[in-house]
Amino acid sequence: MIKKVRPHLNQDEALLFERSSPGKRAYQLRGLDVPDVDPAAALGASHVRAEIEHFPEVSEVEAIRHFTKLSTQNYAIDYGMYPLGSCTMKYNPRINELVARTEGIAWAHPYQPESLAQGCLQVLAALESALIEICGMDAVTLQPAAGAHGEWTGIMLIRALLESRGNPRKRILVPDSAHGTNPATAAMTGYAVENIASNDRGMIDLAALDRAANDEIAALMVTNPSTLGIFEENIMKAAEILHSRGALVYMDGANMNALVGLARPGDFGIDVMHLNLHKTFSTPHGGGGPGAGPVAVKKELDAFLPVPRLKRLGETLALDYDRPQSIGKVRAYYGNFGVLVRALAYILAHGGPGLRNATLDAILNANYIRKQLEPYYDLPYKSPSMHECVFSDDLQSAKGVRTGDIAKRLIDYGFHPYTVSFPLIVRGALMIEPTETESKMELDLFIDAMISIAKEVENEPETVLKAPHLTRTSRVDEVTAARKPILRWTPPAEG
Amino acid sequence: MYSDQYRYTKEHEWVLVDGPTGTVGITHHAQSELGDIVYVDLPKAGALVTQGKAMGSVESVKAVSDIYSPVTGEVVEVNNALVTAPEKLNEDPHGQAWLVKVKLSSPDEVNGLMSASDYQSYIGAS
Numbered sequence A: 001m002i003k004k005v006r007p008h009l010n011q012d013e014a015l016l017f018e019r020s021s022p023g024k025r026a027y028q029l030r031g032l033d034v035p036d037v038d039p040a041a042a043l044g045a046s047h048v049r050a051e052i053e054h055f056p057e058v059s060e061v062e063a064i065r066h067f068t069k070l071s072t073q074n075y076a077i078d079y080g081m082y083p084l085g086s087c088t089m090k091y092n093p094r095i096n097e098l099v100a101r102t103e104g105i106a107w108a109h110p111y112q113p114e115s116l117a118q119g120c121l122q123v124l125a126a127l128e129s130a131l132i133e134i135c136g137m138d139a140v141t142l143q144p145a146a147g148a149h150g151e152w153t154g155i156m157l158i159r160a161l162l163e164s165r166g167n168p169r170k171r172i173l174v175p176d177s178a179h180g181t182n183p184a185t186a187a188m189t190g191y192a193v194e195n196i197a198s199n200d201r202g203m204i205d206l207a208a209l210d211r212a213a214n215d216e217i218a219a220l221m222v223t224n225p226s227t228l229g230i231f232e233e234n235i236m237k238a239a240e241i242l243h244s245r246g247a248l249v250y251m252d253g254a255n256m257n258a259l260v261g262l263a264r265p266g267d268f269g270i271d272v273m274h275l276n277l278h279k280t281f282s283t284p285h286g287g288g289g290p291g292a293g294p295v296a297v298k299k300e301l302d303a304f305l306p307v308p309r310l311k312r313l314g315e316t317l318a319l320d321y322d323r324p325q326s327i328g329k330v331r332a333y334y335g336n337f338g339v340l341v342r343a344l345a346y347i348l349a350h351g352g353p354g355l356r357n358a359t360l361d362a363i364l365n366a367n368y369i370r371k372q373l374e375p376y377y378d379l380p381y382k383s384p385s386m387h388e389c390v391f392s393d394d395l396q397s398a399k400g401v402r403t404g405d406i407a408k409r410l411i412d413y414g415f416h417p418y419t420v421s422f423p424l425i426v427r428g429a430l431m432i433e434p435t436e437t438e439s440k441m442e443l444d445l446f447i448d449a450m451i452s453i454a455k456e457v458e459n460e461p462e463t464v465l466k467a468p469h470l471t472r473t474s475r476v477d478e479v480t481a482a483r484k485p486i487l488r489w490t491p492p493a494e495g
Numbered sequence B: 001m002y003s004d005q006y007r008y009t010k011e012h013e014w015v016l017v018d019g020p021t022g023t024v025g026i027t028h029h030a031q032s033e034l035g036d037i038v039y040v041d042l043p044k045a046g047a048l049v050t051q052g053k054a055m056g057s058v059e060s061v062k063a064v065s066d067i068y069s070p071v072t073g074e075v076v077e078v079n080n081a082l083v084t085a086p087e088k089l090n091e092d093p094h095g096q097a098w099l100v101k102v103k104l105s106s107p108d109e110v111n112g113l114m115s116a117s118d119y120q121s122y123i124g125a126s
Helices: A039-043 A060-072 A092-102 A120-137 A148-162 A179-188 A205-210 A234-246 A299-304 A337-373 A403-412 A438-458 A461-465 A478-483 B029-035 B108-113 B116-122
Strands: A139-140 A171-175 A194-197 A217-224 A248-253 A272-275 A295-297 A308-315 A316-320 A389-392 A429-432 B011-017 B019-026 B038-040 B054-060 B063-068 B073-079 B100-104
Touching: A092 A337, A120 A139, A120 A272, A120 A295, A120 A308, A120 A316, A120 A337, A139 A299, A148 A179, A148 A248, A148 A295, A148 A299, A148 B108, A171 A179, A179 A194, A179 A217, A194 A205, A205 A234, A205 A299, A217 A234, A234 A248, A248 A316, A337 A429, A337 A438, A403 A429, A403 A438, A403 A461, A403 B073, A478 B038, B011 B108, B073 B108
Parallel strands: A171 A194, A171 A217, A217 A248, A248 A272
Antiparallel strands: A139 A295, A272 A295, A308 A316, A389 A429, B011 B019, B019 B100, B038 B054, B054 B063, B073 B100
């Protein structure tokens, strides 16, 4: 039974381009009280854009209504549970926003002299030291703008260290339970990728790792916990194998929200790792704001970190560009500063014990869902779950219903779908990550919905196969959209 | 469905050897597991491919997967029709939707691949 949602009026909205009529304006400024300047004469004609064809012209109220209507057609963490596994869609506390809007922070300029930017530099320094403590590492750069950017930066650091030792080596090992971005990162940094198969418990096969780890291997890229939500219990042995061959261990910290306050990667053999502040540390995702993917390293990689680095001169902080071994800049200025502020606010609001509690609650929530849904959905790997659990659609596919169909039906029940068909080592995966945000009440609604869908698959599979039914549009044709995408609006033909 | 004339890989490709040339494709089982295929990336004519190594990729609405070459040799012909009509890989993976033709540099290596009956038991089909 659907308990969480019911239909309500939801207004249609055209594209802004289609609302446009020539000459409409929003707020109108008074005429200039200084002499007008011809921008082409002042800047050079090549720097001045000509009229943008079909640029929409609407009034203020039309613009406001347009975006407000679109927002009602969306789903967000502020509506309800968003169990999109691997993405850690936790609530973004409003205190973070309050802090980020503090005048001195919000209006800071990147070219402000260091003497007038001490507060901002203190924010960066405080966040660096908090992340160093949380990860058990020696140094951190806050510059990378997202997780994959962090990975790229981290592997470039490994390349720089190995080059300084005389040989950058050729290949990077990636377990088949890793994030999809890991092999992409290895390829982007000029390394060949070699896959390592998982064993039947969903963990790295140490014997396979031992065979593969020769002197051509630069690093192992490991996601821990893995995309199965399973902690690599042999991580220290894996790290020993790599280190004994002169290679390094990179950890994708996308799942760090399962470890904060419980285990420190620096203590279990990790040399380089990134964090996703927009996952573990509650800053907004995607359209809600840019991400941040700080990279933490052990001492031996410190010299290669991107410039500038924070430098303490007595009581004051300065930016140090004089780092001859640095891989250079990876981001304009000092990274996505506003995001960094929010992450520090989150860390300070929680404190150490609070962060640890958040981790424990995230793990508890995932295991509660696992236990409740195990009678209804196949659980391919029985190893203990951390912050997420991964089912397969094995029981449902016998009726012709696949994970994507169940996900579409879940929308009718008022939830954002879980992650579909990933990780790839599970056939028809349902990857569910509740995060610590959700109360038992919301978790129970989700569990009821999933059980109800499992029963529908048994009794009326067509209902699931044709879902969603309660949304504005019925099931969209994703295949045609991918094969023949329409990427630009074009005006209708005249007449 | 699985012709005895073809040999099959564990990664779900097939090869049909005709004299010095092998025609390569992905299996019916592969397309069915991938779901609707929306994009194919193939090597160019003249490229060298190696048995067991990635030679291209196929993208479905679910995932991007590597295509591993079942043979070693030089690509002599590419089925460019798939670039504009990737859905052919779902419709006729063992026929019209062949991927490339390879001039075999070590024809014996196909003997190490699976027969139709071995492949069917490998994928659990009866």
